[in-house]
Amino acid sequence: MIVWLNGTHGVGKTTTSVLVQRRIPGSRIFDAEKVGEVLMDVTPGLPATDNFQHWPIWRPLVVETARRLIGYVGGTLIVPMTVLVEDYWxxxxxxxxxxxIPVRHVILHAEEEVLVSRIDGDEDLGPxxxxxxxxxxxAAAARTWLHDAGEVVDTTWLTPDQVADHVVRALPCGAAR
Structure with missing residues (x-):
């Protein structure tokens, strides 16, 4: 299965993915952003865009890569990836x-004031x-479609471990330790 961790940049998807992976035997993290990075390295470049997700080839390559990974190693893939365009999702x-391939779509959410504070206070990346x-x-995607497209975990006042525990508890029986 796939546990897709969605939400805006800075909400804690990467941190949560590492903590969830530790709790699910045989799981692996698949960073779908790397597929976009491969496409950005094509020479000469693909048509100009401000986001590799707009390239029609990115989405089926993510699907095919995930399918092949599961077919090769089995288990659960954890995908920390922001997707805010409904048609793309x-x-x-x-x-x-x-x-x-079953997908558990989890949207990590934080109240805007807390999110902005996290972004500004990030000790690794800086503001x-x-x-x-x-x-x-x-916020626009959350209001219009995103929060209806999966399970929302409000991370505003939770620790990273609490968020990971919440995600794992919501998985089908037997997926986690």
Whole structure:
């Protein structure tokens, strides 16, 4: 199965993915952003865009890579990846379903004031213009479709371990230790 951790940049997807992976035997983290990085390295470059997710090839490559990984190593894939365009999420979700791969879509949420504070106080990356740029698009997606497309975990007042525990408890029996 796939545990897809969605939410805006800076909400804690990467941290949560590491903690969830430790709690699920045989699981692996698949960073779908790396697929976008491969596409960004194509020379000469692909058509200009401000986000590799807009390239129509990215979404089926993510599906195919996830399918192949599960076929090769089995177990659970944990995918920490922001997807804020509904059509893109539906394409990925239906592509995985077409291969019989169940997806648990978990949206990590934090109240905007706390999220901005986390972004500004990130000791590893420092304040990030990139992360700030996605606060409002995330809020718009949350209001219109995203929070209805999966399980929302409000991380606002939870520790990273509490978030990971919540995600793992919501998985089908037998997926976690």
């Amino acid at each position: 539906r394409e990925i979700e239906s592509g995985l379903a077409g291969h019989g 990030s213009v990139f992360r700030h740029a996605y606060v409002e698009p995330y």
